[in-house]
Amino acid sequence: MLTPRRATALVGALVLALATSAFAAPKLYRYRNHEGVVVVGYQVPADLIKGGYEVLNDEGMVIKVVPRELTRKELEAKDAQRKLEEAAAAEQARLREWDENLLLRYSTVLDIEAARNRALQDLRIRVSILKGNRRSLKQKVENLQSDAADMERRGMIVDVERLRSIEQMQEEIAATDRAIAEREREIDEVQAKFAADIERFGMLQEVVQMRRNLSNSQGR
Numbered sequence: 001m002l003t004p005r006r007a008t009a010l011v012g013a014l015v016l017a018l019a020t021s022a023f024a025a026p027k028l029y030r031y032r033n034h035e036g037v038v039v040v041g042y043q044v045p046a047d048l049i050k051g052g053y054e055v056l057n058d059e060g061m062v063i064k065v066v067p068r069e070l071t072r073k074e075l076e077a078k079d080a081q082r083k084l085e086e087a088a089a090a091e092q093a094r095l096r097e098w099d100e101n102l103l104l105r106y107s108t109v110l111d112i113e114a115a116r117n118r119a120l121q122d123l124r125i126r127v128s129i130l131k132g133n134r135r136s137l138k139q140k141v142e143n144l145q146s147d148a149a150d151m152e153r154r155g156m157i158v159d160v161e162r163l164r165s166i167e168q169m170q171e172e173i174a175a176t177d178r179a180i181a182e183r184e185r186e187i188d189e190v191q192a193k194f195a196a197d198i199e200r201f202g203m204l205q206e207v208v209q210m211r212r213n214l215s216n217s218q219g220r
Contacts, residue, residue, distance in 0.1 A: 028056040102201050109198055116194035120187060127183045134176045141169045 029044045031053035044053045052068030070078065106112050144166045148158040 028058075028060070030054040030056055030062075098200060099204055102197060102204065106197075106201060109201060112194060112198050112201060116190065119190050119194075123183055123187050123190065127180055127187070130176055130180045130183065134173055134180070137169050137173045137176065141166055141173070144169070 026042050028040055028042065030038060030040045031044050031048055032051060033039050033045075033048065040056070049066075050069040053066050054062045055064035055066070057063050102112075106115075144162055148162055148166070151158050
């Protein structure tokens with residue numbers, strides 16, 4: 001329960017606080033005008049806000065800085081820099097993941113070469129099978145074409161079913177050619193990938209060996 005004396009003290013403190021806030025010094029702003037001259041005032045003209053300004057306290061000390069607006073070229077340069085930094089970070093993450101996978105999967109370069117040979121053997125077997133199928137299809141087409149030519153020489157009409165079979169087989173041959181080209185492209189990609197893996201793994205081994213040598217020299 002408040003005593004009369006305490007109540008009077010609280011009312012006085014409240015009145016003092018209100019009076020202080022009411023008569024508090026307004027904020028000061030420091031900016032440059034159109035002539036480049038530094039100006040200190042109680043407000044920043046609307047057309048100069050984009051040029052940036054500083055907020056000062058009643059002692060003239062800077063309490064806040066509002067930077068100027070960036071130009072279009074500066075925004076473009078900032079965006080380009082951001083993209084470069086993002087690309088660099090992404091590349092660093094890619095290399096780190098690559099290194100971790102190599103060290104996790106392989107112990108020596110021979111392990112990588114063995115994995116490469118298995119992958120290439122599988123692809124080459126597929127190419128061999130496709131080429132065998134293509135030879136078989138081409139032989140069938142040649143036989144059907146030979147029969148059709150013989151029928152024409154004898155004045156006979158080549159039946160539609162025979163012509164359709166030739167057309168379908170030629171389409172299968174074209175599809176097989178595309179499949180062979182795709183497998184051969186995969187072979188080139190696998191060879192390039194494993195070549196890069198071997199080179200990267202060699203670099204990692206050199207780094208590991210350098211660290212071991214350094215550790216051994218420091219331990220002596």
